[in-house]
Amino acid sequence: MKKILALASILTVLASSCRKEAVPEVYYNEVMKLAYDTYAGQFDFIWKNISTGYVFWDIDTTNWDRVYDECMPQLMALDNQVNQGQSIQDSVLLGIYQTAMGQMTDHHMSVAIKNLHPAPGNVGHIQVRPGIIAMNKRPEYIEPRLLALLRLLDFQENIEREFSADKDIKIIEHQFITVETPENVNYGYNLFQLPDGRLVPYLWQSAATLSPVFEYMGEDNEAGRAAAVLDHFFSLISTTPREKLAGIILDNRVNAGGWQDDLDYLIGSYINEEVTMFQTRYKEGPGRLEHSVWTDYKQKPLAKYHRDITKENIPFIILIDLASISMGEIEPICARALLPTAYIIGETSFGATGPLQSELVDLNYGGSFGNSDLSTGHYVYTSDFESRVGGTNYEGKGIVPDLEVIRKDHGGSFKAAIDAALKYAGER
Numbered sequence: 001m002k003k004i005l006a007l008a009s010i011l012t013v014l015a016s017s018c019r020k021e022a023v024p025e026v027y028y029n030e031v032m033k034l035a036y037d038t039y040a041g042q043f044d045f046i047w048k049n050i051s052t053g054y055v056f057w058d059i060d061t062t063n064w065d066r067v068y069d070e071c072m073p074q075l076m077a078l079d080n081q082v083n084q085g086q087s088i089q090d091s092v093l094l095g096i097y098q099t100a101m102g103q104m105t106d107h108h109m110s111v112a113i114k115n116l117h118p119a120p121g122n123v124g125h126i127q128v129r130p131g132i133i134a135m136n137k138r139p140e141y142i143e144p145r146l147l148a149l150l151r152l153l154d155f156q157e158n159i160e161r162e163f164s165a166d167k168d169i170k171i172i173e174h175q176f177i178t179v180e181t182p183e184n185v186n187y188g189y190n191l192f193q194l195p196d197g198r199l200v201p202y203l204w205q206s207a208a209t210l211s212p213v214f215e216y217m218g219e220d221n222e223a224g225r226a227a228a229v230l231d232h233f234f235s236l237i238s239t240t241p242r243e244k245l246a247g248i249i250l251d252n253r254v255n256a257g258g259w260q261d262d263l264d265y266l267i268g269s270y271i272n273e274e275v276t277m278f279q280t281r282y283k284e285g286p287g288r289l290e291h292s293v294w295t296d297y298k299q300k301p302l303a304k305y306h307r308d309i310t311k312e313n314i315p316f317i318i319l320i321d322l323a324s325i326s327m328g329e330i331e332p333i334c335a336r337a338l339l340p341t342a343y344i345i346g347e348t349s350f351g352a353t354g355p356l357q358s359e360l361v362d363l364n365y366g367g368s369f370g371n372s373d374l375s376t377g378h379y380v381y382t383s384d385f386e387s388r389v390g391g392t393n394y395e396g397k398g399i400v401p402d403l404e405v406i407r408k409d410h411g412g413s414f415k416a417a418i419d420a421a422l423k424y425a426g427e428r
Helices: 002-018 041-052 064-083 090-102 130-137 145-157 159-163 208-216 222-241 259-267 327-338 358-364 415-426
Strands: 109-116 124-128 168-178 185-193 197-207 248-251 273-281 295-299 316-321 341-346 380-381 387-388
Touching: 041 064, 041 090, 041 109, 041 168, 041 380, 064 090, 090 109, 159 168, 168 222, 185 222, 197 327, 197 387, 197 415, 208 222, 208 259, 259 295, 259 327, 273 327, 316 327, 316 415, 327 341, 341 415
Parallel strands: 197 248, 248 316, 316 341
Antiparallel strands: 109 124, 109 380, 168 185, 185 197, 273 295, 273 387
């Protein structure tokens, strides 16, 4: 036992002495050949690129140098086993990389690693996703959460049955549409009627895809029909007399994110002048804190569906859960910051708010690198930009709702949060 401890100590010293100042390995989002042939070389390569290109070093508390010093000896030991004719279990490699990167702040991040010498029967690659690891540890997590989308679809398709026993709330319009192009997305639209006769338009979408689907308006296909439903939803909000409109519900639960331009409809429709929506910045040099200046993302009013919901005090209720991701959580963050009548119900969101804009890679020193087919031996998918709303960065933390409604506390039901939203609208 003493010999093993001594060996580990020596390897740690060697790794520490061999770790050089991180220098970028000169590619991002580009195809290249395998750059190494050992586990230690693989880790060194990935570590250096994250060291120089990761955009969240200003808020990520991971001790990245210690990660190198602690993990490199383990990778060197794997290389020694390979030299002795042994193969490596995927689970062993996964354990090392989860220790290294499993707690990182970027909840968009996905680190896929090729097992260079996999044991027989192994898949031959691993994946570490800090956001998923964090989500699985949260007390409101429902296993298996990856099936949540299907369960929500079941709810949407049967929503009339779910509310049929409700003596007070009626659904007077209901549509569910699946669009396979241009984006794979599902929409659930309902028009609720409260006991006093007032209306509450409701929209759920599995991803933030309003802007691309609206481009198909008038076409005789599934995307065109979805655009007509969306137009009906926003038109109802803009034209229903105030005495008949109790509120608006946007359901962003199990929303995987999507298009930033959706903010034109969800925020632009309800503002009267151009406003700063949020700010972004990117890596512009190899230093861990070498960022660009913060740049304002401005939102202009959208005339087509405009209504001053603030002046008329119309509740804008947004439902979120821990599977609200990226634009699925940026939308409620911006709504709450800019629209006084915005109110958020549900669970704390996923916490992946860094924009992914790989088309701007020429302006950006960091971001994703490697190939998704693992021909380079790795693929590190990470945010290109850092964002903040009103000076607050929500990455890795998510947005906390104004009213917490945990699905787990209601037997996994998606209806409980809608009930809370309708109650809130009815009381305003």
